[in-house]
Amino acid sequence: MKTDSIFYRLFQEYPAAFFEILGQPGDTAQHYTFTSVEVKQTAFRLDGVFEGRTPEFPTYFIEVQFQEDGRFFDRALPEIVLYLAQNERVTQWHFVIWVARPSLLPPLPVKYRLLSANITLVSLNQLSDVATKPLGVQLIDLIVCPVQQAPTRVSELRTRLQSVTEANRQRRLV
Numbered sequence: 001m002k003t004d005s006i007f008y009r010l011f012q013e014y015p016a017a018f019f020e021i022l023g024q025p026g027d028t029a030q031h032y033t034f035t036s037v038e039v040k041q042t043a044f045r046l047d048g049v050f051e052g053r054t055p056e057f058p059t060y061f062i063e064v065q066f067q068e069d070g071r072f073f074d075r076a077l078p079e080i081v082l083y084l085a086q087n088e089r090v091t092q093w094h095f096v097i098w099v100a101r102p103s104l105l106p107p108l109p110v111k112y113r114l115l116s117a118n119i120t121l122v123s124l125n126q127l128s129d130v131a132t133k134p135l136g137v138q139l140i141d142l143i144v145c146p147v148q149q150a151p152t153r154v155s156e157l158r159t160r161l162q163s164v165t166e167a168n169r170q171r172r173l174v
Helices: 002-013 016-021 026-031 072-086 110-118 135-144 147-173
Strands: 032-039 044-052 059-065 093-099 119-123
Touching: 002 016, 002 032, 002 044, 002 059, 002 135, 016 026, 016 135, 026 032, 044 072, 059 072, 072 093, 072 110, 093 110, 110 119, 135 147
Parallel strands: 059 093, 093 119
Antiparallel strands: 032 044, 044 059
16 A cells, blocks of 8 residues: 555654654654564564564554555454564553544454553544644645645645754754
8 A cells, every 4th residue: 555655654754753643742752663564474564563662662553544444453453462472572552543534444343342442543634733733743644635735735844844944053053
């Protein structure tokens, strides 16, 4: 899927975006390494894993879902459980699902409800007040915004990046 590679690159280049959209400080990313993980056995592939560099930071599994998938949880949760079984050092974990809109996912099946406290759904079509959000959230919004709005968003981001660059330059001079 095209969006997988876009988000993978975003997470590689700007991992703060993942944490910012969860409402956490972007600098939380410094405590993590990001990879795409293939789980052994039946070649399950997780979209991404943010592994804490030390045990006090939970592992985050991420799936980006832009297509309807009636068996999403039957596919994704066993992948995570298998990963957990193969990686004993992981003691805390969260599964973060980014969706274009919530209707793409089925309800969480009863058999997985015990895991619900570890699951966070982020609906990218419901981001609000994006102009006032951290840079990472604005980058994500640019990826998912309607095509006709993209030029305006790019212009706003460019202006913001120029002001950040100028502020950094001024700090270095002082």
